[in-house]
Amino acid sequence: xxxxxxxxxxxxxxxxxxxxxxxxxxxxxxxxxxxxxxxxxxxxxxxxxxxxxxxxxxxxxxxxxxxxxxxxxxxxxxxxxxxxxxxxxxxxxxxxxxxxxxxxxxxxxxxxxxxxxxxxxxxxxxxxxxxxxxxxxxxxxxxxxxxxxxxxxxxxxxxxxxxxxxxxxxxxxxxxxxxxxxxxxxxxxxxxxxxxxxxxxxxxxxxxxxxxxxxxxxxxxxxxxxxxxxxxxxxxxxxxxxxxxxxxxxxxxxx
Amino acid sequence: xxxxxxxxxxxxxxxxxxxxxxxxxxxxxxxxxxxxxxxxxxxxxxxxxxxxxxxxxxxxxxxxxxxxxxxxxxxxxxxxxxxxxxxxxxxxxxxxxxxxxxxxxxxxxxxxxxxxxxxxxxxxxxxxxxxxxxxxxxxxxxxxxxxxxxxxxxxxxxxxxxxxxxxxxxxxxxxxxxxxxxxxxxxxxxxxxxxxxxxxxxxxxxxxxxxxxxxxxxxxxxxxxxxxxxxxxxxxxxxxxxxxxxxxxxxxxxx
Numbered sequence: 001x002x003x004x005x006x007x008x009x010x011x012x013x014x015x016x017x018x019x020x021x022x023x024x025x026x027x028x029x030x031x032x033x034x035x036x037x038x039x040x041x042x043x044x045x046x047x048x049x050x051x052x053x054x055x056x057x058x059x060x061x062x063x064x065x066x067x068x069x070x071x072x073x074x075x076x077x078x079x080x081x082x083x084x085x086x087x088x089x090x091x092x093x094x095x096x097x098x099x100x101x102x103x104x105x106x107x108x109x110x111x112x113x114x115x116x117x118x119x120x121x122x123x124x125x126x127x128x129x130x131x132x133x134x135x136x137x138x139x140x141x142x143x144x145x146x147x148x149x150x151x152x153x154x155x156x157x158x159x160x161x162x163x164x165x166x167x168x169x170x171x172x173x174x175x176x177x178x179x180x181x182x183x184x185x186x187x188x189x190x191x192x193x194x195x196x197x198x199x200x201x202x203x204x205x206x207x208x209x210x211x212x213x214x215x216x217x218x219x220x221x222x223x224x225x226x227x228x229x230x231x232x233x234x235x236x237x238x239x240x241x242x243x244x245x246x247x248x249x250x251x252x253x254x255x
Numbered sequence: 256x257x258x259x260x261x262x263x264x265x266x267x268x269x270x271x272x273x274x275x276x277x278x279x280x281x282x283x284x285x286x287x288x289x290x291x292x293x294x295x296x297x298x299x300x301x302x303x304x305x306x307x308x309x310x311x312x313x314x315x316x317x318x319x320x321x322x323x324x325x326x327x328x329x330x331x332x333x334x335x336x337x338x339x340x341x342x343x344x345x346x347x348x349x350x351x352x353x354x355x356x357x358x359x360x361x362x363x364x365x366x367x368x369x370x371x372x373x374x375x376x377x378x379x380x381x382x383x384x385x386x387x388x389x390x391x392x393x394x395x396x397x398x399x400x401x402x403x404x405x406x407x408x409x410x411x412x413x414x415x416x417x418x419x420x421x422x423x424x425x426x427x428x429x430x431x432x433x434x435x436x437x438x439x440x441x442x443x444x445x446x447x448x449x450x451x452x453x454x455x456x457x458x459x460x461x462x463x464x465x466x467x468x469x470x471x472x473x474x475x476x477x478x479x480x481x482x483x484x485x486x487x488x489x490x491x492x493x494x495x496x497x498x499x500x501x502x503x504x505x506x507x508x509x510x
Contacts, residue, residue: 040295040360043302044313058299060403105295148315 003247004070010245011076016094018241019079020129025117025250027068028243029056030109030220031078032227033096033236036061039105041148045226046107048145052154052222054110054178056246062102068246074106080239087231092239099236109220111243112157114179114250118172124165128206134241135159137202137219141193142184144226152226155202156184156192157219160212169215179253185216192216202240258502259325265500266331271349273496274334275384280372280505282323283498284311285364285475286333287482288351288491291316294360296403300481301362303400307409307477309365309433311501317357323501329361335494342486347494354491364475365434366498367412369505373427379420383461389496390414392457392474396448397439399481407481410457411439411447412474415467424470434508440471447471457495 003026009015019028034042039061046053057068064074075097083091083099093099112135116126128135135157142154161169166186174182189197197214198205202221208214224237238244258281264270274283289297294316301308312323319329330352338346338354348354367390371381383390390412397409416424421441429437444452452469453460457476463469479492493499 036295040291040298043295043298044315047298047302047310047313055302058302060299 003245006245007069007072007077010079011073013094016079019243019245020113020241023245027056027246027248027250027253028111028113029246030111031074031081031236031238031244032107032109032223033074033104034107034227034232035101035234036103036105038149038232041150042107042223042227045144045147045150046109046223048147049222050178051181051184052144052218052220054180055107056110056248057108059106059108061105063106064100066108066244066246068108068248069244070247074244075100078238078242078244080242082237082239084228084235084237086233087228096236108244108246109223110179110253111220112180112217113243114253115173115176117250118176118254119169122168122172124161124169126159128159128204131206133204133206135203136200136206137221138189138194139201139225144222149230150226152229154184155219155221155225156216157203158197158200158206158214158216160206160208160214162211163213166213166215173217175254177255180217180219183215184218187213189214258500261500262324262327262332265334266328268349271334274498274500275368275496278500282311282501282503282505282508283366283368284501285366286329286336286491286493286499287362287364287478288329288359289362289482289487290356290489291358291360293404293487296405297362297478297482300399300402300405301364301478303402304477305433306436306439307399307473307475309435311363311365311503314361314363316360318361319355321363321499321501323363323503324499325502329499330355333493333497333499335497337492337494339483339490339492341488342483351491354489363499363501364478365508366475367435367472368498369434369508370428370431372505373431373509374424377423377427379416379424382415383459386461388459388461390458391455391461392476393444393449394456394480399477404485405481407484409439410474410476410480411471412458413452413455413461413469413471415461415463415469417466418468421468421470428472430509432510435472435474438470439473442468444469
């Protein structure tokens with residue numbers, strides 16, 4: 001199925017679920033929509049923290065068509081949106097047309113699905129995918145570099161791999177420097193402030209088996225977390241796992 | 256002489272001239288200072304046009320100390336500043352303290368001095384430097400990607416090289432992707448809208464000798480040109496050739 005058709009199905013409500021695995025080799029994006037008065041601080045935050053916040057595209061105030069997604073409409077083409085007001089989740093909706101403001105600036109942010117596909121293409125299994133779960137995500141003590149009103153710590157995603165595969169996995173993800181890149185930490189969770197690996201802050205827990213090593217990547221949930229700290233009057237993001245699907249090939253982000 | 260001492264001499268008026276060649280292997284930067292209300296559009300413009308507008312650092316509203324220049328003060332540490340109001344040059348001064356506003360955002364932008372040093376280090380002469388002139392710069396028909404109120408064409412710098420050296424020069428400058436990178440054009444000036452190579456729009460004319468080829472790079476004058484098109488109530492930039500000297504080694508920008 002081509003991406004135009006996938007977006008049409010999402011827009012019309014034929015597809016309402018998570019988007020993992022439905023777009024083949026096409027880039028999926030995290031979404032953050034903010035009023036323009038916050039846009040400079042956010043873009044500067046992204047520039048200073050490229051690993052957790054790799055910007056794919058910025059839609060200027062009032063724009064809702066992505067240049068990387070033919071005939072798209074950012075107000076309708078994500079399966080589920082979270083609406084946050086003053087830092088609190090107030091509603092989850094499948095269409096934000098009624099919330100739209102002419103001063104909304106939209107940021108499309110890289111997603112780990114891109115490097116996960118490259119890991120799978122190398123013939124390496126990813127445990128949470130095999131088990132049909134969401135990836136495990138944790139708040140850490142790794143500080144981001146603040147910008148304007150935005151500051152806070154990095155959120156990471158964790159995937160366990162057999163010890164002998166870790167170097168290869170690191171190499172594969174290093175090849176996508178603008179899609180979170182290589183891991184920010186390998187091994188002992190407590191070294192980055194994670195006290196209980198069995199209780200992720202977001203997503204689903206995953207067992208670390210005998211001979212497996214936990215590997216941690218900067219995660220696209222970081223900007224959402226950091227923005228909510230600042231309690232803007234409104235932030236719209238995708239609901240976890242419910243991404244915006246572009247027409248860009250994952251390979252275009254390979255260095 | 257170390258960079259702290261050079262900046263001190265500039266601050267106290269002991270050094271008032273151009274900065275070409277005075278900072279050894281340290282990065283020199285173009286300067287653009289704008290009120291915060293223009294900062295998002297400018298940063299987005301830079302992101303979309305990394306070749307002419309490679310951002311080294313952003314100083315947030317009211318900040319005047321560069322983190323890449325110890326004990327610096329951006330209000331005094333550039334030998335000469337141009338003050339533009341509503342798109343017109345109104346004054347050239349050696350200190351902008353009296354113009355300073357708490358909402359001023361400062362952008363430090365990469366400069367071709369970095370790749371010129373790498374060309375010289377390879378034992379290749381650069382003609383305008385040998386002749387003690389400023390580089391020749393031209394308006395072109397190469398469009399930038401607009402952002403908000405900022406739009407316009409690319410300004411290029413031109414350096415002639417013997418035909419047999421051109422490939423090497425291209426390779427050297429390609430190694431500095433965040434300092435204008437490789438050339439945007441090689442050869443026939445009319446192909447990029449330059450009708451009279453003997454009459455540059457900025458800087459000094461330079462003769463293209465027998466067996467020499469003109470090579471064109473995206474130039475840091477582009478953002479100044481583009482900002483002035485938009486006629487903001489105030490823009491402060493360095494005067495041409497009078498740059499801000501950082502403590503960063505040029506080599507750190509080599510890929």
